[in-house]
Each structure stands twice: as structure tokens, then as C-alpha cells.
Amino acid sequence: MKKNTIKIYLVIAILTLAYCSKKITSRTDNLPALNPASIDITAGAWKTILLKRPDTFAVATPLLVTNVNYIAELNEIKGLQKNLSKEQDENIKYWAAGGVLRWNEIMRALVAKYNLPPYQNPDGTYPIPSSANPFAYPLFPFANPPYAARAYAYITAAQYDALVACWYYKKLYNRPAPYITDVNIVAKVPSTTLPSYPSEAAVLAGVTAEMMKLLFPTEIGAIQLKAQAHEDAAIMSGSATRSDIAAGEALGRQIAQTFIARARTDNAGKAVGTPADWANFETSTAAKGEIPWISQDNPKRPGMLPLFGKVIPFLFDTATTRALVPPPPPLTSSDQMKKETAEVYSYTSNPTLENKQLVLFWGDGVGTYTPPGHWNAIAAEDFIPKNLSEVKWARNLALLNMSLMDAGIVCWNTKYTYYNPRPSQLNPAIKTLTGLPNFPSYISGHSTFSGAASTILGYLNPERAAAYTQMAADASKSRLVGGLHYRSDCEIGIKVGNSVGQYAVDRAKLDGAN
Amino acid sequence: MLFSFTSSFAQTDQDAIMMNKNLFCTGLNYSHSSWNKYWEGTNLRDNLNIGTISTNQISVMGNYGIKDNLNLLFNAPFISNKASRGVLHPASGIQDFSAWIKWMPIETSLKNGTFSLYLLGGASVPMTDYIVDYLPLSIGLKSSTVSGRLLLDYQLGKFFITGSETYTLRGNTKLERNSYYTTSLFLTNEVSMPDVNTISLRTGYRSSGLIAEAIITDMKTLGGFDITKNNMPFPSNKMNATTIAANIKYEIQKVSGLALVGGASHVIAGRNVGQSTGFYGGFFYILDFSKKKEKKTTSDNSSTQNK
Numbered sequence: 146m147k148k149n150t151i152k153i154y155l156v157i158a159i160l161t162l163a164y165c166s167k168k169i170t171s172r173t174d175n176l177p178a179l180n181p182a183s184i185d186i187t188a189g190a191w192k193t194i195l196l197k198r199p200d201t202f203a204v205a206t207p208l209l210v211t212n213v214n215y216i217a218e219l220n221e222i223k224g225l226q227k228n229l230s231k232e233q234d235e236n237i238k239y240w241a242a243g244g245v246l247r248w249n250e251i252m253r254a255l256v257a258k259y260n261l262p263p264y265q266n267p268d269g270t271y272p273i274p275s276s277a278n279p280f281a282y283p284l285f286p287f288a289n290p291p292y293a294a295r296a297y298a299y300i301t302a303a304q305y306d307a308l309v310a311c312w313y314y315k316k317l318y319n320r321p322a323p324y325i326t327d328v329n330i331v332a333k334v335p336s337t338t339l340p341s342y343p344s345e346a347a348v349l350a351g352v353t354a355e356m357m358k359l360l361f362p363t364e365i366g367a368i369q370l371k372a373q374a375h376e377d378a379a380i381m382s383g384s385a386t387r388s389d390i391a392a393g394e395a396l397g398r399q400i401a402q403t404f405i406a407r408a409r410t411d412n413a414g415k416a417v418g419t420p421a422d423w424a425n426f427e428t429s430t431a432a433k434g435e436i437p438w439i440s441q442d443n444p445k446r447p448g449m450l451p452l453f454g455k456v457i458p459f460l461f462d463t464a465t466t467r468a469l470v471p472p473p474p475p476l477t478s479s480d481q482m483k484k485e486t487a488e489v490y491s492y493t494s495n496p497t498l499e500n501k502q503l504v505l506f507w508g509d510g511v512g513t514y515t516p517p518g519h520w521n522a523i524a525a526e527d528f529i530p531k532n533l534s535e536v537k538w539a540r541n542l543a544l545l546n547m548s549l550m551d552a553g554i555v556c557w558n559t560k561y562t563y564y565n566p567r568p569s570q571l572n573p574a575i576k577t578l579t580g581l582p583n584f585p586s587y588i589s590g591h592s593t594f595s596g597a598a599s600t601i602l603g604y605l606n607p608e609r610a611a612a613y614t615q616m617a618a619d620a621s622k623s624r625l626v627g628g629l630h631y632r633s634d635c636e637i638g639i640k641v642g643n644s645v646g647q648y649a650v651d652r653a654k655l656d657g658a659n
Numbered sequence: 660m661l662f663s664f665t666s667s668f669a670q671t672d673q674d675a676i677m678m679n680k681n682l683f684c685t686g687l688n689y690s691h692s693s694w695n696k697y698w699e700g701t702n703l704r705d706n707l708n709i710g711t712i713s714t715n716q717i718s719v720m721g722n723y724g725i726k727d728n729l730n731l732l733f734n735a736p737f738i739s740n741k742a743s744r745g746v747l748h749p750a751s752g753i754q755d756f757s758a759w760i761k762w763m764p765i766e767t768s769l770k771n772g773t774f775s776l777y778l779l780g781g782a783s784v785p786m787t788d789y790i791v792d793y794l795p796l797s798i799g800l801k802s803s804t805v806s807g808r809l810l811l812d813y814q815l816g817k818f819f820i821t822g823s824e825t826y827t828l829r830g831n832t833k834l835e836r837n838s839y840y841t842t843s844l845f846l847t848n849e850v851s852m853p854d855v856n857t858i859s860l861r862t863g864y865r866s867s868g869l870i871a872e873a874i875i876t877d878m879k880t881l882g883g884f885d886i887t888k889n890n891m892p893f894p895s896n897k898m899n900a901t902t903i904a905a906n907i908k909y910e911i912q913k914v915s916g917l918a919l920v921g922g923a924s925h926v927i928a929g930r931n932v933g934q935s936t937g938f939y940g941g942f943f944y945i946l947d948f949s950k951k952k953e954k955k956t957t958s959d960n961s962s963t964q965n966k
Contacts, residue, residue: 167830167831167851167852168851169831169845169847169849169850169851170847171844171845171846171847172846172847173846250844250846253838253844254840254843254844257839257840257844258840261887261888261889261890262889263889264888264889282888441745441746442708443707443708443744443745444707493748496748498788498790501790501835502790502835505790505792505793505834505835505836506835506836506837508792508836509836510891511890511891512840512887512890512891512893513836513838513839513840514838514840514844519838522838522846569746575746576746576747576748576749577746577747577748578748579793580747580891581746628746628748
């Protein structure tokens with residue numbers, strides 16, 4: 146009898162152990178609440194991106210805190226706080242880590258979910274995702290690296306402008322947070338002197354939900370639930386009343402329209418190109434005596450977003466895009482190109498474990514949040530311990546993502562200017578250590594993105610500048626040793642990226658946020 | 660338990676055969692399998708970017724008789740995977756070491772035959788730091804496992820039937836990257852691996868010198884998610900497979916203790932696995948570590964014949 150009892154305990158212990166060992170914790174699952182070192186009360190004067198003025202969209206004067214209707218709003222919070230469920234408490238904790246951070250993570254998840262190349266038609270052609278019919282296969286969007294870079298940029302830039310406007314009105318109207326006005330309201334997040342009207346949570350929820358309608362139309366319903374959860378958390382934590390939320394959400398949604406209007410006319414809608422465009426790249430490259438890039442997908446797939454290089458950048462004009470395009474790669478028949486191809490072969494013919502791991506660490510291919518998403522993850526995890534205000538968070542991520550988008554534009558412009566073949570096209574014996582992207586080689590996208598990101602992040606977070614440079618070098622090297630790129634693609638890619646990143650640094654120096 | 664499913668059905672952790680005390684049976688097994696179609700979720704498709712995936716595997720196996728009814732078994736495979744089309748680099752290496760304790764607590768006459776019951780406990784651990792996040796070409800999932808198996812056997816004359824059920828607890832695996840998306844985003848390199856349950860039935864002819872059997876095995880992953888359309892496979896996918904196999908074991912009469920094995924298998928139904936077809940062959944040799952070098956006539960055979 147006793148023996149059996151021991152056995153049962155042993156079985157329970159083993160099963161518990163097995164269950165516990167399976168639990169996965171993400172690095173940002175149990176973050177402390179964001180407690181800004183500075184509330185950045187003057188952020189309403191920071192330089193906006195698209196908004197002409199912080200008060201372009203009006204926000205009505207709020208009721209006085211002594212008004213009977215406002216007191217009813219306070220009562221709503223007190224009532225809610227009396228009966229918070231475990232889920233509601235967890236929701237408060239989740240959003241308390243930072244709204245800009247959480248929306249950035251939600252965005253990265255969507256990019257990973259939608260980063261899937263369409264499956265071919267029976268005749269060997271490929272269907273093109275359509276924003277007009279987003280639920281039909283192939284689902285819209287195909288969130289590949291250029292698409293993702295642009296989506297991250299628009300959303301974070303819109304969030305930044307919306308929060309600058311939000312801070313402008315916060316300072317103007319100076320309505321204290323509910324937990325300050327009413328001692329019976331518990332501050333379930335760190336108490337600050339930041340005015341609560343309009344609510345920054347609601348501004349973020351509104352502006353992001355509105356942007357997502359354009360960028361991830363099949364997810365509108367799911368996003369709306371997240372926006373609602375964000376606003377609920379703000380109310381239940383005692384940091385915003387119903388009218389703070391209503392004013393904030395309306396402001397966020399209005400400001401999004403400015404960005405949506407730009408997005409509709411920034412040439413991204415034409416980036417897929419036409420069959421005539423696709424043929425022209427090949428014939429014009431061959432006419433120059435160069436070996437043109439050929440898709441190594443099976444069946445052959447048109448190159449990814451060939452006209453993305455013509456998208457209007459955030460940090461400079463299209464003439465500057467052209468000026469940033471580097472000189473041509475080594476001629477395909479040159480000794481230099483033979484030498485570089487041989488170097489790629491030497492890395493891949495007998496790859497080391499270390500290189501294989503490096504390639505997969507920085508792979509960021511199909512089904513992932515892409516290299517721009519990887520840099521968002523790096524940045525976000527470095528900003529968490531900095532205790533930035535929400536508006537400073539938004540500013541930093543907007544600068545990062547505008548750099549990544551513009552780096553993508555210059556990189557894609559370069560790729561389709563030279564239409565240079567991949568190493569595995571020039572030497573079919575080269576086998577790659579991760580999936581081969583379906584676009585021309587010169588210059589490396591990973592390198593360009595990383596060069597831009599490391600430059601702006603090094604400015605925003607100087608004590609990590611050397612680490613960012615090293616990460617960019619690693620990301621770049623991974624594409625060489627992985628058999629995806631020549632040394633020229635990587636080295637020049639980093640340099641071009643650095644130049645793009647410098648435009649963001651120049652902007653950051655003058656935006657009033659330092 | 661791999662996307663590129665390779666199995667040897669000659670392994671003695673799956674049959675109702677015991678080594679006698681102090682005998683050590685060891686051998687080499689070679690298997691080859693390939694597939695050019697796989698189930699993406701429940702949809703069977705081909706993929707022109709990989710063509711045919713082929714797997715070659717060489718395993719060192721051993722089985723030691725601690726007692727007549729208690730055996731210790733092990734298996735250590737070298738695996739090599741490659742794709743016939745596309746640009747992806749092949750992958751190869753030494754995979755996971757697995758060991759089993761096999762215990763036969765019950766062996767009794769039943770009607771005109773013999774009924775026996777076996778309990779097995781097993782564990783596996785990766786032997787090398789191989790690449791995991793490279794499906795369908797990675798050689799394994801790099802998860803440590805613990806398994807329990809109940810196996811029942813009934814032999815009537817030269818004919819037998821064996822049924823077994825195996826539950827495998829799988830530990831977390833670690834990717835080379837530090838974030839991944841399954842049905843939600845994870846910011847970690849650690850992946851929770853769903854457990855696996857396997858039911859197997861085998862029947863055929865079994866005598867001292869020859870075994871010929873047919874096998875059906877149904878493996879189910881308890882949890883996990885489907886590969887979305889045109890996505891890459893992932894270690895914690897819901898990998899299910901129903902496999903049929905035939906197996907022969909023949910003892911060379913002229914060389915005492917030497918046996919040859921061979922067989923073939925085919926996945927007839929699956930989910931998030933390759934529709935693989937394979938064959939295998941190998942040999943086993945029995946070393947006698949008993950102090951009394953008494954002659955064993957049929958050392959490696961059914962326990963029922965050793966009594």
C-alpha cells in the first residue's frame with residue numbers, strides 16, 4: 146500500500162516536471178510596468194513627420210474635473226476596480242509594459258504570419274495578393290521584407306505623430322490622471338504627473354487600428370479587439386477615464402488618415418510591376434553584356450516587388466534615392482566576380498557549424514518577421530530598460546523604421562538597376578544554408594537594412610553602438626557564408642545602409658526630442 | 660518523429676524478442692527512404708523547389724541480456740538528408756542516442772500458445788549539436804525524450820501477433836534563432852514539443868531461424884500545429900503518420916549467432932510529414948559473455964523458444 150503511494154507520487158512528480166519543462170516564456174512576457182524617467186511634457190513641440198502642426202486635428206476642451214459627468218466617469222473606474230477579474234488584471238499588466246512596445250510586437254507577429262510566398266497556379270504562373278480581395282488565396286498581404294519594412298515605418302511614424310499631437314493637448318488641457326484626482330482610484334500602473342486627456346493608450350490604439358486596416362485588412366477584427374483591450378487596460382488601471390479614451394481614439398484615427406493618404410500614393414501599389422517590366426529587366430541587362438538574374442524558384446517566379454525602389458521614402462526624396470544607389474557590381478564575366486563566386490563556394494562546400502548557426506540566427510526568411518522585424522526586436526529589447534516615455538518610444542521606433550524602409554527602397558532600386566545574378570546562379574554547385582530569396586543579388590538586403598538600423602540605433606543608444614555595428618556585421622556575414630551573397634553585395638550593402646541611417650540621425654538631432 | 664520520416668522496423672525495442680542473460684547482440688542497420696510528396700497540414704502536395712528528399716541512415720544497435728527477461732538496448736544513428744532539386748544545402752550528422760530497458764514480467768501458456776507481456780522504458784538524447792531549424796532537411800528535432808511502452812504478444816505455433824502502445828514525452832527543443840511564429844509569436848529560442856503516442860500491430864511467422872512479419876504503425880502527435888500554405892515545416896508541427904512495413908529476419912545456419920534483417924516501409928497516411936517509402940537491411944551478431952560457454956543453439960530468438 147505504502148509502496149503504491151510512493152509510486153503514485155513519483156508519477157505525479159515526473160508528469161509535473163515534464164509539464165513544467167514545456168512551458169515557454171518569451172523574453173517580454175513578464176515585464177515590469179513602464180515607469181518613464183521623464184514624462185517628456187514638452188513633446189508636443191517635437192518635430193512631426195507628416196502633420197503640419199500638432200493641432201492640425203482639433204481636440205475639444207475637456208470637462209472640468211468637478212463636472213458631474215466627469216465624476217460619473219471616475220465612478221465607472223472605481224466600480225470596475227472593485228471587481229477586476231484575473232484576466233483583466235493580466236491585461237493591465239500586459240499593456241503596462243508599454244503600448245508602443247506591445248503594438249510593435251503585435252505588428253511583428255502579423256508580419257511573420259503573412260510572410261508567405263504565394264503558391265503557384267496550375268499553369269506555373271503565380272497569383273498576386275490583392276488588397277481588393279484580401280481573403281481570397283493568396284491572402285493579402287505577402288508581408289515580405291520590403292512590404293514589412295514599409296508597414297513598420299508607416300505604423301510607427303503615424304504612432305509618433307499621433308503621440309506628439311496627444312502630448313500637445315495633454316500639456317494644453319492639463320487634466321490630471323484619475324488616480325490623482327480621486328484618492329479612491331488605485332493607480333495600478335506607476336503613478337506619474339502626465340496629464341490624461343487625451344489618453345495616450347487610446348491614441349495608440351486608434352492610430353494603429355486605423356493603419357492596420359490598410360496594411361493587414363484581414364486582421365481588422367482581431368486588431369479591434371486588441372485596441373479595445375488596450376483602452377480597457379487604461380481605464381481599469383486608473384490612468385484614463387472614458388472621455389480621455391474617446392478623445393484619444395478619435396485623434397489617433399484622424400491622424401492615421403494623413404498617413405493612409407500618403408501610403409495610397411507612395412508608389413508601393415505599383416511595386417509588383419507588370420510582365421513587360423519583368424521582361425525588360427532581363428533584356429536590358431543582357432543588352433549591356435551582363436548575365437541577368439534568373440529566378441531559381443521552381444516554377445520561375447517574378448522577382449519580388451521589382452518597382453519597390455520607386456516608393457517615396459520618408460527621410461529623403463526620390464532624387465536622393467538615385468544618388469544613394471552605389472556604382473555597379475563587378476562585371477559578371479570579370480575575374481573579380483569569379484574570385485567572389487569562388488569565395489562563396491569555399492564557405493558553402495563544407496560549412497562549419499558556427500556558420501550554419503549564424504546563417505539561421507539571421508535568416509529571417511519565410512514565415513518570420515523579416516530582417517526589419519529582427520531589428521525592431523533588438524531595438525525594443527534594448528529600449529525596455531531605458532524607461533522611456535511612450536512618445537519617446539514612438540519617436541525612436543519611427544526613426545528606426547523610417548531608416549529600414551528607406552534602406553529597403555535604395556536596396557531594391559539597386560537590385561533592379563543592376564539585376565545581378567546570385568552566386569548559386571553563376572555556380573550551380575553552390576548550395577545555400579537557408580532559403581534563397583527570389584530577387585537579384587546586388588546589394589544584400591540584410592546588409593543594407595542592418596547598416597541603416599545599426600547607424601540610427603547607435604545614435605539613439607550610444608552605449609550599445611559597438612554592439613549594433615557588430616550585429617550588422619554578423620547579419621551581413623551570414624549572407625556571404627550562407628551562400629546567398631557575394632562579398633561585394635554585403636560590404637557595399639552595409640555602407641549604403643549606413644548612409645541611409647545617417648539621414649535618420651540628422652533628423653533625430655533636430656527633432657527636439659534630445 | 661521526423662518530418663523526413665525514417666524508421667527501421669527491425670529494432671528489437673519494438674518486438675517480442677528477448678536476449679538471454681549475458682548475451683550481447685550488436686549490429687549495423689542501413690536504411691534509405693525518400694519522398695516527393697508531403698502533407699502540408701492535411702493537403703498532400705509536391706514541391707518543385709526541393710524535388711525528392713532522400714534520407715540515408717546507418718545505425719549501430721545493441722541489445723544486452725541483463726537477465727533472461729530483462730534487456731538493455733541502444734541505438735545510435737548517422738543520418739544524411741538531401742534534396743534532388745533547388746539550392747538547399749544537404750544536411751548530415753550523428754543524431755540522437757536512444758536506450759531502452761525491456762522487461763518481460765509475464766510469460767504464460769494461454770490456450771495452445773504463449774502469451775507474454777513486456778514493459779519498456781526508453782530515453783533519447785541528441786549526441787551532437789546538429790542544426791534543428793532546417794526542416795525538411797535537418798536530421799532531427801533535437802528534443803530529449805522519455806518513452807514508456809506496453810507490448811503484448813501471443814504466439815501460436817509458428818504464428819504470432821504483437822501489439823504495442825508507446826507514449827513519448829518530448830522535452831523542449833532550441834532553435835538557432837531567438838524568435839519564431841507558430842500560431843503566435845514567441846520571443847525565445849525555446850520551442851515546446853508536443854508529446855507523441857504510437858500504436859503498432861505486427862503479425863506473421865516466427866521460428867527459431869526465420870521471422871517474417873507485416874507491421875502497421877500509427878504515430879500521432881498530441882498537439883502541435885499544421886504547416887500553413889507554402890510555409891516551411893516547423894519542429895512542433897502536428898506530425899502524424901500511418902506506416903505499413905514488412906520485415907524479415909533470417910539466421911544464417913552456418914555462422915552461429917549471425918542474423919540478417921531487411922524490410923520495406925511506406926507511409927500511407929499522414930499530416931505534416933513526407934509520404935516516404937523506404938527499405939532497410941542489416942546484420943546482427945551475438946556475443947556470449949556468460950562464464951559458462953555453454954553452446955546456445957538459437958540465441959537470438961523468441962524467448963519462448965529459449966525456455
